[in-house]
Amino acid sequence: MKKHIILINSYLLFCAVSFGQQSDSLMFRRISDEILLHAQSYNNLRVLCKTVGHRISGSPEAAKAVTWGEKAMKATGADSVWLQPCDVPYWYRGKESLMLKYGKKGGYKKVTALSLGNSQGTDGKILEAPIIMVSSYEEFKTIKDEDIKGKIVFFNYRFKQNFVFTFQGYGDAVKYRWASPSTAAARGAVGVIIRSMSTGEDDYPHTGGMHYMDTVSDKKIPEMALGNYTADSLEKYCKAGPVTAKMQSECYMKPKKVRSYNVVGEIKGSEKPERIITVGGHLDSWDVGEGAQDDGAGCVQSMEVLRAIKALGIKPKCTIRAVLFMNEENGDKGGEAYADSAKSRKENHVLAIETDAGGFSPRGIGFEMDGDKKQAIIRHKDLFLPYGIYDFSREEGGTDISPMKAELNVPLAGLVPDCQRYFDVHHTNNDIFENVNHRELKLGSVVLTQLIWLVDTYGL
Ligand SMILES: [Zn+2]
Numbered sequence: 150m151k152k153h154i155i156l157i158n159s160y161l162l163f164c165a166v167s168f169g170q171q172s173d174s175l176m177f178r179r180i181s182d183e184i185l186l187h188a189q190s191y192n193n194l195r196v197l198c199k200t201v202g203h204r205i206s207g208s209p210e211a212a213k214a215v216t217w218g219e220k221a222m223k224a225t226g227a228d229s230v231w232l233q234p235c236d237v238p239y240w241y242r243g244k245e246s247l248m249l250k251y252g253k254k255g256g257y258k259k260v261t262a263l264s265l266g267n268s269q270g271t272d273g274k275i276l277e278a279p280i281i282m283v284s285s286y287e288e289f290k291t292i293k294d295e296d297i298k299g300k301i302v303f304f305n306y307r308f309k310q311n312f313v314f315t316f317q318g319y320g321d322a323v324k325y326r327w328a329s330p331s332t333a334a335a336r337g338a339v340g341v342i343i344r345s346m347s348t349g350e351d352d353y354p355h356t357g358g359m360h361y362m363d364t365v366s367d368k369k370i371p372e373m374a375l376g377n378y379t380a381d382s383l384e385k386y387c388k389a390g391p392v393t394a395k396m397q398s399e400c401y402m403k404p405k406k407v408r409s410y411n412v413v414g415e416i417k418g419s420e421k422p423e424r425i426i427t428v429g430g431h432l433d434s435w436d437v438g439e440g441a442q443d444d445g446a447g448c449v450q451s452m453e454v455l456r457a458i459k460a461l462g463i464k465p466k467c468t469i470r471a472v473l474f475m476n477e478e479n480g481d482k483g484g485e486a487y488a489d490s491a492k493s494r495k496e497n498h499v500l501a502i503e504t505d506a507g508g509f510s511p512r513g514i515g516f517e518m519d520g521d522k523k524q525a526i527i528r529h530k531d532l533f534l535p536y537g538i539y540d541f542s543r544e545e546g547g548t549d550i551s552p553m554k555a556e557l558n559v560p561l562a563g564l565v566p567d568c569q570r571y572f573d574v575h576h577t578n579n580d581i582f583e584n585v586n587h588r589e590l591k592l593g594s595v596v597l598t599q600l601i602w603l604v605d606t607y608g609l
Pocket of ligand 1: 431443444477505
């Protein structure tokens with residue numbers, strides 16, 4: 150008799166589990182159908198890219214993007230939408246040019262180059278100096294001070310192409326952009342040229358953030374990036390003989406911070422409204438291209454999550470927020486403002502998710518959280534498989550949400566899309582709407598909505 154009861158109980162448990170799985174996978178399908186058929190994200194991205202364009206923090210374009218974001222957020226059907234203030238730096242590019250002269254004879258030729266973000270320019274004057282090339286910091290250390298003094302140092306460090314996960318290549322190379330001016334100035338250099346942090350087989354230079362390290366040098370020398378093709382030819386000529394450069398740029402960091410905003414939209418929770426799940430991307434971009442993959446894609450994907458939840462008639466237990474963060478690229482002031490506000494209002498955040506790795510086909514979900522919480526999501530991995538999601542191995546949330554972890558120990562997750570093309574376009578004039586595929590973009594929202602539904606339903 151006892152044995153029969155155990156058997157019946159096991160059968161009922163089996164039925165409950167498989168029914169649960171079946172209804173979960175049906176919900177996953179409903180989410181996917183809704184977004185693949187009716188998403189507004191691609192059209193939203195078109196409007197952002199084509200009517201606002203690039204939008205560096207503090208600029209009039211960034212202010213225009215906030216206005217656009219507030220309107221687009223309201224159109225998702227969110228219960229409430231508000232602007233959250235933050236004060237951001239405003240780095241201004243202005244005109245710039247780089248000319249190179251190979252050998253002793255012949256004249257200067259203009260090449261395509263971009264000043265690095267936050268860098269001080271030449272005050273519009275011409276800075277003419279010989280170039281010295283090094284391939285790494287290790288080699289730089291071996292060069293004598295007198296060979297560096299008065300020179301423009303060309304850090305010819307290549308983005309390693311043999312990482313399959315390209316973010317590893319970026320992580321490996323990015324210090325040459327970030328730290329080279331102070332490193333070189335400390336030894337008497339007058340300027341820096343770098344090979345772009347780029348996988349591109351092309352000549353698009355990449356901009357991106359650099360910073361001056363007062364502890365290393367008090368001199369703020371200019372820094373410019375070359376596309377891979379120009380860097381290849383400069384490398385060739387530097388090996389063959391003397392090369393001189395004429396740098397001219399107007400860029401500078403404006404002395405005053407500018408008032409800007411995060412755009413926040415919210416669906417109030419039906420059972421536990423005090424518990425909050427956040428998903429976001431960043432609204433600011435570098436001042437080239439259209440900020441399409443980085444990170445217009447993440448903004449429109451996050452808003453699409455709210456629209457899909459509303460359209461499907463889902464009544465989430467927790468409060469769900471979409472956030473368009475300001476100033477990810479050179480300050481993270483929006484991310485800090487969001488965490489500060491959460492802290493001062495004693496909000497209870499269950500999970501914060503970021504989508505800031507491009508609007509390419511999603512492949513996985515990264516985590517920055519305790520193992521048991523991670524497992525609470527990974528045990529549902531079979532549900533994600535039909536949507537191409539298999540990689541749960543990455544440890545990453547995102548820059549905008551990182552203060553949530555630092556200040557409030559909120560568990561973080563990050564969307565992990567296919568990364569083969571990201572560093573071809575990111576931070577370049579090539580990061581435009583036309584280089585985003587509408588299906589790939591939508592699939593990102595599918596996975597974000599599925600993840601949020603899962604965590605809202607089963608908790609962490
Ligand atoms: Zn980004």
